[in-house]
Amino acid sequence: MSLIKKISSRFIQAKHSSNWPGLIEGYREWLPVNKNTPIITLKEGATPLIQVPSIQKVIGRGVKVFVKYDGLNPTGSFKDRGMTMAISKAKEEGCEAVICASTGNTSASAAAYAKRGGMKAFVLIPDGYVAQGKLAQALVYGAEVLAIKGNFDDALEIVQQMSNNYPITLVNSVNPYRIEGQKTAAFEIIDTLGEAPDWLCIPMGNAGNISAYWKGFEEYKNKGKSKKLPKMMGFQASGSAPLVFDKTINNPETIATAIRIGNPVNKVKAINAKEKSNGSFLDVTDEEIINAYKILGQEEGIFCEPASAASVAGLIKRAEEVPTNGTVVCVLTGNGLKDPDCAINNNNAVFHSGLESNIKTVANAIGF
Ligand SMILES: *Cc1c(COP(=O)(O)O)cnc(C)c1O
Numbered sequence: 001m002s003l004i005k006k007i008s009s010r011f012i013q014a015k016h017s018s019n020w021p022g023l024i025e026g027y028r029e030w031l032p033v034n035k036n037t038p039i040i041t042l043k044e045g046a047t048p049l050i051q052v053p054s055i056q057k058v059i060g061r062g063v064k065v066f067v068k069y070d071g072l073n074p075t076g077s078f079k080d081r082g083m084t085m086a087i088s089k090a091k092e093e094g095c096e097a098v099i100c101a102s103t104g105n106t107s108a109s110a111a112a113y114a115k116r117g118g119m120k121a122f123v124l125i126p127d128g129y130v131a132q133g134k135l136a137q138a139l140v141y142g143a144e145v146l147a148i149k150g151n152f153d154d155a156l157e158i159v160q161q162m163s164n165n166y167p168i169t170l171v172n173s174v175n176p177y178r179i180e181g182q183k184t185a186a187f188e189i190i191d192t193l194g195e196a197p198d199w200l201c202i203p204m205g206n207a208g209n210i211s212a213y214w215k216g217f218e219e220y221k222n223k224g225k226s227k228k229l230p231k232m233m234g235f236q237a238s239g240s241a242p243l244v245f246d247k248t249i250n251n252p253e254t255i256a257t258a259i260r261i262g263n264p265v266n267k268v269k270a271i272n273a274k275e276k277s278n279g280s281f282l283d284v285t286d287e288e289i290i291n292a293y294k295i296l297g298q299e300e301g302i303f304c305e306p307a308s309a310a311s312v313a314g315l316i317k318r319a320e321e322v323p324t325n326g327t328v329v330c331v332l333t334g335n336g337l338k339d340p341d342c343a344i345n346n347n348n349a350v351f352h353s354g355l356e357s358n359i360k361t362v363a364n365a366i367g368f
Contacts, residue, residue: 020043020045020046021041021043022039022041022042022043022044022045022084023041023044023045023046023081023084023181023184024037024039024041024084024085024088024181025039025041026045026046026184027184027187030183030184030187030219031085031180031181031184032089032177032180033085033088033089036092037088037089037091037092038088038091038092038117039084039088040084040087040088040091040113040116040117041084041088041116042074042075042080042084042112042113042116043074044073044074044080044081044083044084045073045080045081045184045185045188046188047068047069047070047072047073047185047188048069048072049066049067049068049069049188049189049192049193049329050066050067050069050300050302051064051065051066052065052066052067052296052300052302052312052330053300054295054299054300055295055296055300055312055315055316055330058295058316058319059315059316059319059322059328060319061322061324061325062324062325063322063323063324063325063326063327063328064325064326064327064328065315065327065328065329065330066193066197066327066328066329066330067296067300067302067304067312067329067330067331067332068185068188068189068329068330068331068332069302069304069332070185070331070332070333070334071303071304071305071308071332071333071334071335071336071338072335074112075105075108075109075112075137075141076105076108076133076137076334076335076337076338077105077108077109077258077305077333077334077335077338078182078185078209078331078333078334079105079106079108079109079110080109080112080113081181081182081184081185081212082109082173082175082177082178082179082180082181082182082208082212083106083109083110083112083113083171083178083181084113084181085177085178085180085181086098086110086113086169086171086175086177086178086181087110087113087114087116087117087119087171088117088177089177090117090119090169090171091117091118091119093169095119095167095168095169096119096120096167097114097119097120097121097122097167097168097169098110098114098119098120098121098122098168098169098170098171099121099122099123099124099159099162099163099168099169099170099171100121100122100123100124100159100170100171100172101123101124101125101152101155101156101158101159101172102123102124102125102130102134102152102155102172103125103126103129103130103152103205103257103258103259103260103261104125104130104131104134104135104138104257104258104338105134105258105333105334105338106123106171106172107121107123107125107130107134107137107138107143107145108134108137108138108141110123110143110171111123111137111138111141111142111143112137112141114141114143115141115142115143120144121141121142121143121144122143122144122146122168123138123143123144123145123146124146124147124148124155124158124159125138125145125146125147125148125155126147126148126150126151126152126154126155126260127147127148127149128147129151129152129257129260130147130257131257131258131305131338131339131340131341131342132339132340132341133335133337133338133339133340134338134339151251151252151260151262152206152260152261152262153252153261153262153263156172156206156265159172160172160174172206172208172265173206173208173209173211173212173265173266174265174266178208178212179208179211179212179215180212180215181212182208182209182212182213182216183212183213183215183216183219184216185212185213185216185331186200186212186213186214186215186216186217186220187216187220187225189329190217190220190225190226193327193329195226195227195228195327196217196220196221196226196227196228196229196230197230197326197327197328197329198228198230198231198322198323198326198327198328199230199231199233199279199315199322199326199327199328199329200213200217200230200231200232200233200328200329200331201233201235201311201312201314201315201328201329201330201331202232202233202234202235202311202330202331202333203234203235203236203256203258203259203307203308203310203311203314203331203333204234204235204236204243204259204264204270204281205236205258205259205260205261205264205307206261206264206265206266207234207243207264207265207266207267207269207270208265208266208269209331209333210232210234210266210270210273210274211266211269211270211272211273213232213273213331214232214269214272214273214276214277217229217230229277230277230279230329231277231278231279231280232273232274232277232279233279233280233281233282233314233315233318234270234273234274234279234280234281234282235281235282235283235284235310235311235313235314236259236281236282236283236284236310237252237254237255237256237259237260237283237284237285237286237289237307237310238254238283238284238285238286239252239253239254239286240252240253240254240256240259240260240261240262241283242261242262242263242264242267243264243267243270243271243281244281244282244283245283248262248263249262249263250262254286254289255286255289255290255306255342256286256289256305256306256307256309256310257306257307257339258305258306258307258308258333258334259307259310282314282317282318284310284313284314284317286306288313288316288317289306289307289309289310289313290306290309290346291313291316292309292310292312292313292316293306293309293336293342293346294346294347294348295312296309296312296332297336297343297347298347298348302332303335303336303337303343304332304333304334304335304336305333305334305335305336305338305339305342306339306342307333307334308331308332308333308334309332311330311331311332311333312330312332315328315330352365
């Protein structure tokens with residue numbers, strides 16, 4: 001093994017050991033922090049990149065497919081990457097309360113990090129459209145939850161005005177520190193693979209994450225950490241695809257509630273990432289999303305939320321365009337446990353209920 005390889009593999013081992021300090025300390029020189037910044041962390045980041053043979057089989061032609069399993073962050077989604085930065089900077093600036101609009105995961109993450117930093121968190125959610133697990137988290141982490149009779153886009157409008165008019169910091173992805181924290185996922189992919197992938201497949205809601213990944217890939221390449229840049233392949237649910245159809249969607253609908261957004265604030269940045277990378281946007285139906293969700297669960301033992309499965313659904317839909325022998329990374333943005341209703345209603349499991357409690361019945365049921 002070459003010295004460089006040895007060092008980098010040691011680095012990767014360290015990242016996955018219990019010594020990982022969280023992504024701000026892990027990538028300090030790449031982030032806008034200074035010696036006065038209090039680091040509010042739950043040791044987020046350093047999530048696994050897992051090869052997925054069942055998806056590779058679907059794509060064929062020697063293509064290697066990995067998933068970046070960001071559902072293994074402390075509150076179960078990639079939002080923690082942005083939140084450690086946004087909350088640390090808010091603390092540095094002396095802020096005492098934060099506010100956000102959320103389809104669920106931002107509220108869970110904002111609540112956890114705000115509390116850890118000794119701040120209050122107020123979260124606006126669309127009443128009735130937030131997955132159970134996410135709502136449970138916001139409540140447990142002690143946020144003040146405001147459920148409005150409107151969708152995410154309405155909620156974001158309100159919190160933007162709130163932060164302009166009252167002493168409260170906005171921690172949605174319009175907050176530039178969110179993007180800074182989230183770009184570290186691109187660094188981790190290159191640190192693990194040794195090079196950028198050919199394609200990065202990612203679900204898009206407010207489109208902050210695709211913008212963050214692109215920033216990360218560009219920064220690493222500019223500093224010689226990689227030779228190439230990936231094509232940025234963004235996917236939205238068909239009933240909620242403003243970036244694909246290039247128009248605001250007034251009543252977005254999809255089973256993937258995390259990306260049920262009709263008017264993404266990071267639209268310009270996302271289009272820039274697509275154009276500069278020679279990538280593209282496409283929509284996937286709820287059926288295609290659930291198909292990918294089931295393959296990941298049943299064949300790979302990977303449980304993600306439906307919004308996350310949009311990245312894999314999109315890759316499958318674009319299978320013929322992937323370069324032969326190429327490398328693809330699909331971002332799994334959130335943990336499947338977030339949305340138990342979706343899981344219970346969408347699986348192919350065999351479930352025998354109400355059995356008598358004796359060995360004969362059980363053996364019979366199994367088919368012995
Ligand atoms: C927030 C979120 C998204 C969308 O990310 P954007 O930055 O808003 O595009 C996708 N999946 C999950 C699970 C999310 O929580």
